[in-house]
Amino acid sequence: MSLRQGTRRIRINKAWEPSRCLSGSQTPRIPFGWQECRSVASTASAERVLFPGALNSKFTNTLKFLRPSANEAISTYRVMDQSGAVIDKEAGVDTEDEEALELYRNMVCLSIMDLLMFEAQRQGRLSFYMVSAGEEGISIGSASVLSPADVVFCQYRETGVYMQRGFTLDQFMNQLFANSKDIGLGRNMPVHYGSSELNIHTISSTLATQIPHAAGAAYALKLQNQQQPEVPPRITVCYFGEGAASEGDFHAALNIAATRQVPAIFICRNNGYAISTPTSDQYRGDGIASRGAGYGMDTLRVDGNDIFAVRRATKEARRLALENGGKPVLIEMMAYRVGHHSTSDDSFAYRQKVEVEDWKRRDNPLTRLRKWLESRNIWDEAKERELRSRLRKEILVAFDKAEKEKKPGIKHAFEGVWEDITEEQKMHIEELTDILQRYPKEYDIEQHEGGLASLLELVKTDKK
Numbered sequence: 001m002s003l004r005q006g007t008r009r010i011r012i013n014k015a016w017e018p019s020r021c022l023s024g025s026q027t028p029r030i031p032f033g034w035q036e037c038r039s040v041a042s043t044a045s046a047e048r049v050l051f052p053g054a055l056n057s058k059f060t061n062t063l064k065f066l067r068p069s070a071n072e073a074i075s076t077y078r079v080m081d082q083s084g085a086v087i088d089k090e091a092g093v094d095t096e097d098e099e100a101l102e103l104y105r106n107m108v109c110l111s112i113m114d115l116l117m118f119e120a121q122r123q124g125r126l127s128f129y130m131v132s133a134g135e136e137g138i139s140i141g142s143a144s145v146l147s148p149a150d151v152v153f154c155q156y157r158e159t160g161v162y163m164q165r166g167f168t169l170d171q172f173m174n175q176l177f178a179n180s181k182d183i184g185l186g187r188n189m190p191v192h193y194g195s196s197e198l199n200i201h202t203i204s205s206t207l208a209t210q211i212p213h214a215a216g217a218a219y220a221l222k223l224q225n226q227q228q229p230e231v232p233p234r235i236t237v238c239y240f241g242e243g244a245a246s247e248g249d250f251h252a253a254l255n256i257a258a259t260r261q262v263p264a265i266f267i268c269r270n271n272g273y274a275i276s277t278p279t280s281d282q283y284r285g286d287g288i289a290s291r292g293a294g295y296g297m298d299t300l301r302v303d304g305n306d307i308f309a310v311r312r313a314t315k316e317a318r319r320l321a322l323e324n325g326g327k328p329v330l331i332e333m334m335a336y337r338v339g340h341h342s343t344s345d346d347s348f349a350y351r352q353k354v355e356v357e358d359w360k361r362r363d364n365p366l367t368r369l370r371k372w373l374e375s376r377n378i379w380d381e382a383k384e385r386e387l388r389s390r391l392r393k394e395i396l397v398a399f400d401k402a403e404k405e406k407k408p409g410i411k412h413a414f415e416g417v418w419e420d421i422t423e424e425q426k427m428h429i430e431e432l433t434d435i436l437q438r439y440p441k442e443y444d445i446e447q448h449e450g451g452l453a454s455l456l457e458l459v460k461t462d463k464k
């Protein structure tokens, strides 16, 4: 099988060659990669279905519907139990003590930042915020085993991915305050971070749009990986919630990723809720993992409170995603959304407080890792107190600095889409200048870098 690219033909995957596929006269070889077959011919005596749409299915005269509710639910992969004890001592945790300590520090940092930012929003100092409580292990654990060159697409509850990849406290705070130092120039709402330097696409509020983007980017990477064999191959990693998986975009993306066999990991954070909608109202099947199997993908369900399981699963998924030139993998990470959906939500309007308290007490990615660290005698209460107090200070220093920065120049509202300012934009700039000058009390333009001059300069410097 080959793809046309200009006049060159690029070899994709040996297993796709029609000569290696079934023909009616051959005895089907199972488990041959039947999904990859392209040409088949049926014979009168065939014992298996050879319609092009469902290859290699045995004929049966038993009338029996598939009944998923009668099956055992898909198992959930774990490395350590709730008390932090490793289940398979021989397999261990694949993590050195020093690395486990770093992961723990990042998880604690994220949880403290979340608490402080949530409070800051309540004080009216930030306009909006979303916490990751209960899901710190998923974002930090999975990001910790990726290559920095892998291309990441997030939803919005993956602040830990940014933190693990090196987004600094200053960068978080500058984005949250939409100040002049924000990489996004204050154009996005809080927590919708982005970093080309860290290979993470900017977050978009519109649910699930990142999933087809990730499938498309993975297809581009598949071609790049083949064209540049001297460069280490890359994959895309796409995060989304189980609620986003109800969007059509999810299905379209997984299907195209599967049919094109692209190197991608789709990580679903199943935290039980899509704002106020519980999973019981979102789907009737066995979570999101059952859908991966439906699209013909390698799929795994993982205990998201177990950072070692998250890491091992993601590492193996990355290896699989690069097998035979590429294939998509789905991981469903199970969690519980401990916090409210966002600062605009009061979750006790639709769930019992006791349910949340129970989850906080019963299981948590931070306490599990802490128990493991303590069992190895590399962590204790004194270290915990010192770490928390140091991180709290560091976060507050970055917060104060960012709060004092000026807002981005108003000109940025007009830049970045067209190469030159258009005639229509010039009209808008004139109208805006007029309004800002007429209502100085309502619009404090001096808090924006360059004040009104930044806007006027935009029209003046435009050559056309």
Ligand SMILES: Cc1ncc(C[n+]2csc(CCOP(=O)(O)OP(=O)(O)O)c2C)c(N)n1
Pocket: 157, 205, 206, 207, 240, 241, 242, 243, 244, 245, 269, 271, 273, 274, 275, 337, 341
């Ligand atoms: C296309 C679209 N529809 C609806 C919304 C409103 N909305 C924002 S977040 C959300 C819930 C998403 O839930 P999930 O994907 O499970 O992620 P979680 O918040 O649980 O992390 C909804 C419905 C939106 N942003 N975009």
Ligand SMILES: [Mg+2]
Pocket: 241, 242, 243, 269, 270, 271, 272, 273, 274, 275
């Ligand atoms: Mg959810």
